[in-house]
Amino acid sequence: MTRKENRPNETGVGEISRPTKGQIVQRTESDLSQTIILANMRHELRTLLNAIIGYSEMLLEDAENLHQEAVDDNGIGLPEDFDWRNTDTLGFKLVKILAESQLDGSIDLDRDEGTHFIVRFKIEESH
Numbered sequence: 001m002t003r004k005e006n007r008p009n010e011t012g013v014g015e016i017s018r019p020t021k022g023q024i025v026q027r028t029e030s031d032l033s034q035t036i037i038l039a040n041m042r043h044e045l046r047t048l049l050n051a052i053i054g055y056s057e058m059l060l061e062d063a064e065n066l067h068q069e070a071v072d073d074n075g076i077g078l079p080e081d082f083d084w085r086n087t088d089t090l091g092f093k094l095v096k097i098l099a100e101s102q103l104d105g106s107i108d109l110d111r112d113e114g115t116h117f118i119v120r121f122k123i124e125e126s127h
Helices: 021-060 090-102
Strands: 066-073 106-110 115-122
Touching (some): 021 066, 021 090, 021 115
Antiparallel strands (some): 066 115
């Protein structure tokens, strides 16, 4: 089968040519890259939203002097070499600022089954 070129015919209307294998591969690679980028963005947003919801719940609950909350993600988790304390992502920056600076607490990371952040802080009783 011969590939048609996009040249005007006698009527002046161009004929549509079929894409080459190289063009198809290039489109497929582009689609795959976009899918990966979107999946990573969804994961970042989901992690951030889980942290915000967790902190909102902590602030609304009546608590004793020492309070502990866990934010879990049982998905693929974080890579072993990922340093969440020194990252540029907004979600982790917000979690760190809220837990350590605003609540004067601590954060521990457990990677045994997915990703589990445990936040500990003291709540002063108001009289």
